[in-house]
Amino acid sequence: MEPGTAGGADGRPAAAAPAGGTFSSAAAVTLALRGVDYLPDTAIASTVFLAERLSKPVLVEGPAGTGKTELAKSVARATGARLIRLQCYEGLDEAKALYEWNYRKQLLRLQAAHGADADGTDEWGRLKDDLFGEPFLLARPLLEAIRADGPVVLLIDEVDRLDIETEALLLEVLSDYQVSIPELGTVTATRIPRVFLTSNNSRDLSEALKRRCLYLHLDYPTPEREREIVLTRVPGMSEHLASQVAQVAQTLRALDLKKRPSVSESLDWARPLLVRGPEDIDPALLNKTMNLLLKHNSDTAIEKKERSPPI
Ligand SMILES: Nc1ncnc2c1ncn2[C@@H]1O[C@H](COP(=O)(O)OP(=O)(O)O)[C@@H](O)[C@H]1O
Ligand SMILES: [Mg+2]
Numbered sequence: 001m002e003p004g005t006a007g008g009a010d011g012r013p014a015a016a017a018p019a020g021g022t023f024s025s026a027a028a029v030t031l032a033l034r035g036v037d038y039l040p041d042t043a044i045a046s047t048v049f050l051a052e053r054l055s056k057p058v059l060v061e062g063p064a065g066t067g068k069t070e071l072a073k074s075v076a077r078a079t080g081a082r083l084i085r086l087q088c089y090e091g092l093d094e095a096k097a098l099y100e101w102n103y104r105k106q107l108l109r110l111q112a113a114h115g116a117d118a119d120g121t122d123e124w125g126r127l128k129d130d131l132f133g134e135p136f137l138l139a140r141p142l143l144e145a146i147r148a149d150g151p152v153v154l155l156i157d158e159v160d161r162l163d164i165e166t167e168a169l170l171l172e173v174l175s176d177y178q179v180s181i182p183e184l185g186t187v188t189a190t191r192i193p194r195v196f197l198t199s200n201n202s203r204d205l206s207e208a209l210k211r212r213c214l215y216l217h218l219d220y221p222t223p224e225r226e227r228e229i230v231l232t233r234v235p236g237m238s239e240h241l242a243s244q245v246a247q248v249a250q251t252l253r254a255l256d257l258k259k260r261p262s263v264s265e266s267l268d269w270a271r272p273l274l275v276r277g278p279e280d281i282d283p284a285l286l287n288k289t290m291n292l293l294l295k296h297n298s299d300t301a302i303e304k305k306e307r308s309p310p311i
Pocket of ligand 1: 037038040063064065066067068069070071198229233263264267
């Protein structure tokens with residue numbers, strides 16, 4: 001059995017131990033995340049801190065491109081933990097989320113055994129144990145996170161894309177941090193991984209899943225924070241230009257657009273500005289580069305109509 005596999009006398013596995021704290025305070029979270037170029041606001045920092053204290057998963061919800069996935073990645077980087085990512089999509093099932101048996105390898109083993117059988121040197125009982133043993137198991141992200149030896153950040157990305165049945169499976173795993181494999185036994189986490197679930201809010205998640213998690217809403221940043229994000233993520237950017245980028249993004253988000261520009265789009269826009277090196281963003285430049293910020297023709301038309309004189 002694996003190191004993380006444990007069974008009690010009553011057949012129930014022992015409970016997993018909490019992850020153990022790395023952060024002494026929310027301020028320490030801020031410092032650590034800034035150290036890896038992620039700029040949290042106070043809500044982010046205190047939720048990450050609390051989640052660790054309570055050993056609870058964090059459900060991060062909000063519009064696309066606001067730093068949800070990046071938050072989990074940055075926590076992993078800041079704490080030296082291994083990042084294990086489960087990218088959710090419609091149709092993702094237990095075999096891809098938890099584990100499956102490597103049928104191909106099992107078949108090869110069977111064929112090899114068939115040859116051996118001819119000389120009477122093999123038998124089915126031994127073979128069966130062998131076929132459903134560790135070497136034939138394909139661990140998928142949830143199982144991998146549970147049986148990992150070292151510190152782990154489990155990122156369950158875009159959980160709102162999952163089918164209800166897989167969401168229920170997820171809930172089960174996040175309740176006990178254990179996975180039962182009939183042929184092998186129950187695998188229990190020796191330490192609870194830090195878990196981040198992200199959602200773009202395309203559908204409502206179950207109340208049960210929400211209850212299990214701490215909730216963090218990530219919205220577009222304030223212009224001050226966005227300015228700082230731009231300065232951090234686009235080295236060489238002047239403070240003046242970064243302020244303008246943040247201001248333009250803020251102005252666009254106030255319009256009634258089909259898709260508001262996200263932080264990633266501000267950054268995509270800021271980078272070529274840096275190469276051109278203009279002092280100010282003028283209307284001609286804005287026209288030429290607007291396709292980096294707005295991705296729908298109707299939105300570009302709205303922006304042109306509503307543009308106020310200063311830029
Ligand atoms: N607070 C932040 N600090 C630093 N960079 C950020 C922050 N928020 C967003 N970003 C940037 O925006 C990009 C998009 O974020 P991402 O996590 O992919 O968005 P989401 O998962 O919410 O769709 C990141 O790669 C990162 O460069
Ligand atoms: Mg994401």
